Amino acid sequence: MPALSLAALSPGGAVRVRLPFLAVLLGLLLSGCGINNIPTYEENAKAKWSDVQNQYQRRSDLIPNIVNTVKGEAGFEQDTLTKVVEARASVGRMTVTPETLNDPEAFAKFQKAQGELGSALQRLMVISENYPNLKANAAFQDLRAQLEGTENRIAIARKRYIDTVREYNTTIALLQNQLGKMLTGAKEKPQFTVENEAAISKPPTVDFNKKP
Numbered sequence: 001m002p003a004l005s006l007a008a009l010s011p012g013g014a015v016r017v018r019l020p021f022l023a024v025l026l027g028l029l030l031s032g033c034g035i036n037n038i039p040t041y042e043e044n045a046k047a048k049w050s051d052v053q054n055q056y057q058r059r060s061d062l063i064p065n066i067v068n069t070v071k072g073e074a075g076f077e078q079d080t081l082t083k084v085v086e087a088r089a090s091v092g093r094m095t096v097t098p099e100t101l102n103d104p105e106a107f108a109k110f111q112k113a114q115g116e117l118g119s120a121l122q123r124l125m126v127i128s129e130n131y132p133n134l135k136a137n138a139a140f141q142d143l144r145a146q147l148e149g150t151e152n153r154i155a156i157a158r159k160r161y162i163d164t165v166r167e168y169n170t171t172i173a174l175l176q177n178q179l180g181k182m183l184t185g186a187k188e189k190p191q192f193t194v195e196n197e198a199a200i201s202k203p204p205t206v207d208f209n210k211k212p
Contacts, residue, residue: 035180
C-alpha cells in the first residue's frame with residue numbers, strides 16, 4: 001500500500017486535492033449551461049443580419065437608376081415615383097446598429113420602412129407594364145431583372161436570419177441555459193413578422209381600364 005504524504009493528510013493538502021476537482025466540476029457545469037453556445041448563436045445571428053442588410057442596400061442602390069429611367073417616360077405617374085423616392089429616403093434616414101437586433105420597437109420600424117419601400121417598388125413595376133416604351137427599353141428590363149433577383153436574395157437572407165434567431169431564442173429560453181443567459185447577458189431578439197410584412201409588401205391592384 002503506497003504511503004500517504006503528510007501534505008495530503010494535512011488541511012492544506014486536502015484543499016489542494018479539492019481544488020482541481022472543483023475546477024473540473026465548475027467547468028462541466030458551465031459547459032452545460034449554454035455559456036459557450038449562446039455567444040456562437042448570437043454571432044451567427046449578427047452575420048445573417050449583415051447579409052439581410054447587404055441585400056436591402058443592393059435594392060436601394062438600384063432605385064436611382066430605375067427612377068431616372070422611368071422619368072424619361074412621358075406621362076408616367078409622378079405620384080408613384082415620388083412614393084418610391086420618399087420610401088427610399090425614409091429607409092436611408094434610419095440608423096441600424098447591432099443594438100437594433102435587441103430593440104423590438106426599432107426593429108419593427110426598420111421592417112415597416114423596408115416593407116413600404118418594397119410595396120412602392122412593386123407598384124412602380126406593375127404600372128410600368130402599361131407603358132410599351134418601358135417594356136421595350138432594354139436598360140429598364142435589365143434593371144427589372146436585377147430588382148427581381150435582389151428581391152429573391154432578400155427573401156433568402158431574411159429566411160436564414162429568421163431561422164438563426166429562432167435557434168438563438170430557443171437556446172436562451174431553455175431551463176438548463178438560464179445560468180449561461182445570465183452570465184452572458186443574452187436577451188431575446190425580435191423576429192421578422194413574415195405575415196405582416198407580406199401584407200405590407202402586397203402589390204396593389206391596378207386597373208388600367210378604369211376611368212380617372
